Amino acid sequence: MDRVGFAATVRLALRAPPRNFSESSISSATRDRPHPVSVGVNWRRCGGRNGVLRLANSMSSTGKVHHDTSASDGTAVAQQPRFQRLTDPQSQVLNTTQVFIFDCDGVIWRGDRLIDRVPQVLDYLRAQGKRCFFVTNNSTKSRAGYVKKFTSLGLNAEASEIFSSSFAAAAYLDSKNFQATGKKVYVIGEAGIGEELDLLGIPHIGGPADKDKSPRMGPGDKMEVDPDVGAVVVGFDRYFNYYKAQYANLCIRELGAEFIATNTDAVTHLTDAQEWAGNGTMVGAIRGCTQREPTVVGKPSPLMIDYMAHKYGIPKQEICIVGDRLDTDVLFGKSNGTRAILCLSGVTTEQHMRGQSQVVPDYFCDSIADFMTPE
Numbered sequence: 080m081d082r083v084g085f086a087a088t089v090r091l092a093l094r095a096p097p098r099n100f101s102e103s104s105i106s107s108a109t110r111d112r113p114h115p116v117s118v119g120v121n122w123r124r125c126g127g128r129n130g131v132l133r134l135a136n137s138m139s140s141t142g143k144v145h146h147d148t149s150a151s152d153g154t155a156v157a158q159q160p161r162f163q164r165l166t167d168p169q170s171q172v173l174n175t176t177q178v179f180i181f182d183c184d185g186v187i188w189r190g191d192r193l194i195d196r197v198p199q200v201l202d203y204l205r206a207q208g209k210r211c212f213f214v215t216n217n218s219t220k221s222r223a224g225y226v227k228k229f230t231s232l233g234l235n236a237e238a239s240e241i242f243s244s245s246f247a248a249a250a251y252l253d254s255k256n257f258q259a260t261g262k263k264v265y266v267i268g269e270a271g272i273g274e275e276l277d278l279l280g281i282p283h284i285g286g287p288a289d290k291d292k293s294p295r296m297g298p299g300d301k302m303e304v305d306p307d308v309g310a311v312v313v314g315f316d317r318y319f320n321y322y323k324a325q326y327a328n329l330c331i332r333e334l335g336a337e338f339i340a341t342n343t344d345a346v347t348h349l350t351d352a353q354e355w356a357g358n359g360t361m362v363g364a365i366r367g368c369t370q371r372e373p374t375v376v377g378k379p380s381p382l383m384i385d386y387m388a389h390k391y392g393i394p395k396q397e398i399c400i401v402g403d404r405l406d407t408d409v410l411f412g413k414s415n416g417t418r419a420i421l422c423l424s425g426v427t428t429e430q431h432m433r434g435q436s437q438v439v440p441d442y443f444c445d446s447i448a449d450f451m452t453p454e
Contacts, residue, residue, distance in 0.1 A: 114159020121280065122165075140452055159303065165420065165444040169452050171313065171446045172442065178387065179204060182378075183215040183225075185403030186447060189351040193232045194424050196448040200235065200276045203451050211240065212387060216342035216358070216377040216407060218314030220244040221274035244341035244377035248312045251339065251376045262309025265324050265330050267361055268316050269343070271378040284308070290318035294325055313340040313365055315358040328368045338369065342377035344407060346426060354426060378402075379411040383452035401447060403427055405438040413438065422446055 149365050165171060181187055187197055201211055212235060213225070220228065221247075222238040248449055249272070252264065258280055266286040273418040276283045284305060286337035294302050302322075308330045316323070330336040362373060376382065388395050395416040402408020403425025412419030424446040432443060444450070 083232060083369060090442035091430040097329070098179040113353065125401045132419045141400070161439060163442050165449050167448045167452075172399060172418065172420070173204075173207065173209070173450070173452075175397065176209065178210045178212065178391070178393050178399070180212045180214050180384070180400050180412075180417075181388070181447070182214055182400075182402035182404070182408045182425075184217060184348040185396065186401055186422050187213065187234070189425070191213050191232075192351045193234075194266060194446055196446070198382075200447045200450050203359060210391070210393075212242065213240060214242045214378065214383055214411075215243045216344050217347065218248065218271050218341040218377075219269040219317075220245065221278075222246050223274065224271055224378050235420075242383045243271065243275075245275045245314060247376040247383065248272060248314070248339055248341050248378070249279050249281060251278075251279055251374070251382070252310060252312075257281055257310065261307065261308055263307050264309045264403070265305075265308045265327060265336070266314070267319065267327055267365070268312065268314030272312055272314050272341070283312075285323065287318070289323050289326070290320070292322040293320065294322050304324065304334070308336050310337045310339055311365070312339045312341065313358070313362050316361055319361050322370060322428050323409075324364050326327060328422055331365070331369045331371055338365065338371045338373040338376075340373035340375045342407070343375060344404070378407040379414060381415045384411070384417060399441075403437065405432065405440070409440045413440075420444060438451060 081182070111237045122350045138240050173332040186194070193240050204211055209217060213229075215225070220243060222241045224245055225241045226236060226244055229241075245268070248266055257264075262282075264276060264281060264283040266276075268286055270287060273283055273286045294300075298348050302325055304326055310328045311330050313327065327338075340362045341358060343359045343362050345359045346354040347357040366372065383396065384395065384400075387393070388398065396418075398412075398417040400408055400412030400417055400419045401422060402419070405427055406423065409419040409421050421427060421440040421443040422445070423432075423434060430442070432440075
């Protein structure tokens with residue numbers, strides 16, 4: 080892993096650059112001052128979230144803005160359907176795409192069940208010389224943990240092909256040289272975050288160790304926190320409790336620790352039978368008590384796309400994001416200059432897709448089985 084290149088990418092991707100920006104003009108103080116994630120554009124000048132969504136939807140995978148056109152006699156020119164189904168994958172996507180970045184939950188698997196024909200599709204794409212990467216906002220596992228899951232489902236994937244939000248959180252802190260501060264990270268989350276922090280030598284507390292703790296709340300009681308906590312990372316946590324919420328609250332409000340979220344997904348797949356409350360639940364609790372906005376390192380943050388494009392020298396217009404969520408996966412691609420395909424095998428239904436107008440994929444399909452050209 081090219082840590083120097085990744086660190087430079089993270090610094091630029093996760094901060095809104097100042098006016099008259101140049102790399103040489105960034106002081107150490109500027110590097111250490113977090114800014115809200117702006118998915119590659121100036122958030123306020125574009126009119127906030129809705130403005131960014133409008134800009135993303137007006138852009139092609141080449142980054143050019145589409146404009147309405149009309150014939151010389153004033154009649155309207157026929158436009159492509161707003162939502163296009165993937166019907167001819169070879170000509171629509173495969174011929175001009177070198178890298179596929181797949182979401183995992185809802186695209187590759189649901190819970191612990193592999194989605195139909197996924198192994199055949201991945202073999203088919205690799206046989207055509209395509210690179211396949213896997214990006215997940217689920218922070219419960221490290222990259223090594225995800226390799227084990229891929230293997231258990233009969234899929235071949237190397238750690239270098241997997242980008243989890245647990246890794247993104249650790250890489251973000253590493254890019255800031257957090258280790259040199261002598262501070263610790265307080266973790267709300269499961270084992271994956273701690274494992275990735277350990278790999279980069281970043282000290283941490285909390286996580287699974289706090290799952291059974293509860294604060295004392297008798298007369299005169301107050302919670303004491305480690306004064307050396309410099310960051311709080313909030314990831315998905317099935318054992319989230321009031322102790323963790325208060326600990327994070329005190330670290331952020333009283334110690335000035337940076338608030339980092341692996342993602343803000345509303346729901347997640349824990350089983351294939353229903354949707355479950357996602358990490359937005361935990362992040363929302365900490366946002367509510369601290370009145371602070373987090374730095375979000377998972378999708379739709381641009382850092383992982385920027386890193387892949389830089390590391391492998393691949394133009395973004397030759398990258399295609401494949402996911403089951405409009406507000407993370409499709410926005411992840413559309414706002415970062417790549418193609419985006421929505422799979423209806425996860426949380427988004429065709430009715431929901433057509434019922435909204437903020438995020439429009441380049442194509443949609445029932446599942447990635449539709450990527451294979453019929454024989």
